[in-house]
Amino acid sequence: MKTSLELRIGKILTHRNLTIATAESCTGGLISDRITDVAGSSAYFLGGIVAYSYEAKAALLDVSWDTLNTKGAVSQETVLEMARGARNALGAAIAISVSGIAGPGGGTAEKPVGTTWLGLVTPEGEWTRHFIWDGDREQNKRYSSEAALQFILDYLEGRLTE
Numbered sequence: 001m002k003t004s005l006e007l008r009i010g011k012i013l014t015h016r017n018l019t020i021a022t023a024e025s026c027t028g029g030l031i032s033d034r035i036t037d038v039a040g041s042s043a044y045f046l047g048g049i050v051a052y053s054y055e056a057k058a059a060l061l062d063v064s065w066d067t068l069n070t071k072g073a074v075s076q077e078t079v080l081e082m083a084r085g086a087r088n089a090l091g092a093a094i095a096i097s098v099s100g101i102a103g104p105g106g107g108t109a110e111k112p113v114g115t116t117w118l119g120l121v122t123p124e125g126e127w128t129r130h131f132i133w134d135g136d137r138e139q140n141k142r143y144s145s146e147a148a149l150q151f152i153l154d155y156l157e158g159r160l161t162e
Helices: 005-016 030-035 054-061 065-071 076-090 137-156
Strands: 020-024 045-050 094-100 115-122 125-132
Touching: 005 030, 005 137, 020 030, 020 076, 030 045, 030 137, 045 054, 045 076, 054 065, 054 076, 065 076, 076 094, 076 115, 076 125, 094 137, 115 137, 125 137
Parallel strands: 020 045, 020 094
Antiparallel strands: 094 115, 115 125
């Protein structure tokens, strides 16, 4: 039987005595929910911030208004600021962030429905990943949470070389 991503992440974080935090927009807390599905996750999961609006991103995660107004909420720049903000606010070693257009509305020609950015901020560096999902709202949220957990695991297992 395949071990879940969240269980694998939990074992590594526990073994390395690392902590993690989340900053979520389009997933509405789904990443945090999955991380906390693991018994004992309180040893490494410090908390998550669901910041859906521009105002919440600015107030809770210290995302700059300039970034929001020039790049938009769904951008590489915004997810990096979101992850930095969660890491700082919660004092975590690692922070993952997500912002996207889950659908069915909200898409544009430049950023169609399904456009999603993930940000990962760690002591060793900062990375982003970009996706355009093709599911419905619920599927896009699931795809994003799965991709975020895979992103964390790739970092923990030394597979980020960018």
